[in-house]
Amino acid sequence: MITAALTIPFVVGLALLFLRKLVAGRTAAWLGTVAMTAALVLFALVWEGKDKISGEVDVAWIDPLGARLHLGATALSWPFLLMTAFIGVLCCVWLIADDTAPALVGLVLIISASSLGVFASLDLLLFFVFFELALIPMWFVIAWWGSSTVRSSGHLDDGSGFKNVPAEVTARSAATRFLLFTVTGSALLLVGIVLVARDSRSLQLTEIGGGPLAAAILIVLGFAVKTPLVPLHTWLPDAHSKAPTVGSVLLAAVFLKLGTYGLIITSTLLSESFADVAPYVAGAGVVGIIWSALACYAQDDLKRLIAFSSIGHMGFVALAISTMTDIGIAAAVFGSVAHGLVTGLLFFLSGSLKDRFGTASMRVIGRGLYARTPWLAVAFVFAAVASLGLPGLAGFWGELLSLRAAYEVGDVLSKPYAWTVLGFAVLGVALTTAYFVRAIRLLAQGEPVAQDVDRDLDLRESVVGFALVASIVVLGLAPGLIVGLYDFQPVAVGAVTP
Template identity: 45%
Template sequence: MNVLLWLLLALPLAGSVALLAFPRWIPYEKVPLVGLAVAGATLLISLLIAALFDYGDSGRVQFETNVSWISAIDVRWHLGLDGVSLPMVLLTTLLVFLCLLYTTRITPEVGRVRALVALALLLEVGMVGTFVSFDLIVFFLFFEVVLIPMWFVIAVWGDQHDPAGRRRAANTFILYTLLGSAVMLLGFLIVYANAGTFDIVELASGEGEGIARGAQILAAAAIAIGLAVKSPLWPLHSWLPDAHAKAPTIGSVLLAGVLLKMGTYGFVRVWLPVVPDGARAVAPFLAGLATVGILYGALACLAQRELKRLIAYSSVGHMGFVVLGIATLTPVGVNGALFAGVAHGLITGLLFFLAGAIKDRHGTGELASLGGGLYARMPRLGGLFVFACVASLGLPGLAGFWGEMLSLLGAYEPHASLSRGTYVVLMVLAGLGAVLTAAYFLLLVRRMCQGEDTLGARQDVTPIELGAWVPLVALTIVLGLYPKAILAVTDPAVQLLVGR
């Protein structure tokens, strides 16, 4: 069984290396199709893993590989899947496949598409590897693999009208994330110095045994800072709006859809079970910052004048709900956080696809320049844009509703060691943030879609675009109507991680 997990990492890595190392074998015009084929095969492997997964025992690590790698410090090549990681792996392989499908229609100038596709596949290796790692050092290495490829994606293929701006955004992204990762690694070393192992399963089963409370608090704070940068949590979010605004479409989709989830996934996989006493001490501060981020993100959206920056700030608010759910330290809140993460990946990925299509057709993302009349100008694209906005504001019956609702419910009844009064206040403030979220999305729809068309007709949705976007629409509806599809998978694993 573990061969499948190895293939899940080896196939996109081999595809990336082949595209870069053997250009004569793969002509330029075939590169997008080759990348799509590799991503499609990787997606099929992930679906096969999902089909063979034992859902009756989703709390157990399955498809496991556990061998010694660096014996001097007991680093083990420990990979596997459980109910927490499986949805994230499926989300990653799906979004990479849809992004590479999108590149078959919209590609950069001749000579650069090869590297872009290769970097997308390399990103897939790092993202999937993060979600299947069960050793702290292996987790850290995969966590870092994504940084250099994403820097190139933003710096080279970003906004072609602002070369200095896209390089500045890429530099800010990598500086923030590298510094955050350094602090996170310090937390991992504190854990190892006290527990004598990097193995996440062993550390989680020990529930912090052998790590003094003071060391746990220090490690929990360091790990939380590193993960908060990637999540991103206010006030460590400031790299995100520029990165999204300057990134190419597929860069924004993968950044919002998967890279942000690597941070929140780390909270659930590492932070909660490895240093539980430290997590209980740090959780109220984390919840407070998450709530500030929810309100800040909503208010910032109301002030934005550029479409992709607005969606980026909306991500700060949505990810605040995810972190708030985790900070309740309850199975309800953590399950809600995991569901919200998947829903955000689908919905915000769709929003960035649509924002990229609108910018491609008009040459700008400035709201004042775009004006209104999207319904009249491109009715199918306008309809999809409204659907994505309504889904993102959390309409019941769509996927965006359930995760945020469960996070708020977790805040209403937090872990017994936490102050319920404090969390109820945070829940009320976060609820106000949800109202503001509805306000700015409805204002955006009115501003862009309604009114008279002053720009003239543009090409409406193409078949390839429909192929890339319809799966996200369908999954948003399915998970909204049947949230158990995710919650039944995550809950047994969450119960083992935090239910104790």
């Protein structure tokens, strides 16, 4: 099943790239939707239980290196597999339009299939190959279908804070910066993998029992670029603000999770070496929480605000991972999945606004969306309060479990240090609330100033929005669907099981 779940979207994606002149855009999007739905169903059906490797495939590949085509779904990877396939389905649904480029649908499928391969890999070399496969397609998504506006640093021609420039200049610049950062991180990751393989004499995740400190440092740095952790985050805001809607969604919901998932498996496979690095991971995570919140409060561009908020949310995930406890692992997985769903919804909605107004500037979009586009406003406010951690929604549990992991300290971080970073993380929660409330006030509330382009959610946008809203509510009310996969189970939801 796993082989088919990876092969179907990859093959359909390649076919759409090669036959892009023969297939209509709407047809391509429907084909992509069917392919990703098939992958989602197969990954859901493959599950055999949290104590097993579900759907395991293990065949010879490169014998001299000891590399194998080793795939399977574990308790750590299964939630990521389901979320990635689900987001892939919604991205294809979003592209169901007459003006959609079949090549864009093909790239979305290849990126999704490659990311699924990362989460399903049980061989480090195979993991790295899939990890790299998604990079080049994402460059094309950003560079070829990216935004044609940039923030002006000189005289403002129209008073909006933006001016038009050639898309191939700004979008390609952001795409290239993204590629350079991630390729550099990948180089560090590859060296770390070589060191681990030499020390363990194996590339199989099921056989690796440790590795040298140098390997842990290199691998953590490689994944820190992808997560991203401060100060390796500077590629993210520009990439998000220039990417098309589906590109931003994939970056936030899937690409960033390649980094957090990598950090999670590193903390479990290289536990002794990672313990020496963990305090720095916690520190970088907390710095990201505070710094990104302050940066968000200064943003006018909605897509840049959401991009900076992702850095903060990944900071909570990094803090949870650094505790190296059962609750920390549960918090990291839940926080990653919750962020993928909530931020995916935010980027879909910001894309809707940008399609209507030609910009993501909150000042240009104007106030009073409750009166102008009521359903779009309600969906945006829902996504914002979910992202700031409102109880009863998925975002709440990711933050709460991360804070509890830091409070309980564990065996790696010292109590004074853990409680210090906990204090800063709590401050970050307050700052997160402040900047999202500001965004709600600037867009949804206030005296409405109607514009000719005001238009509420259409059918395609409503379907995607409802699917994500429902998922966020379900995980918020039944967190045990994910938390129950691990040894830790919070008392408040002890009766909730998958």
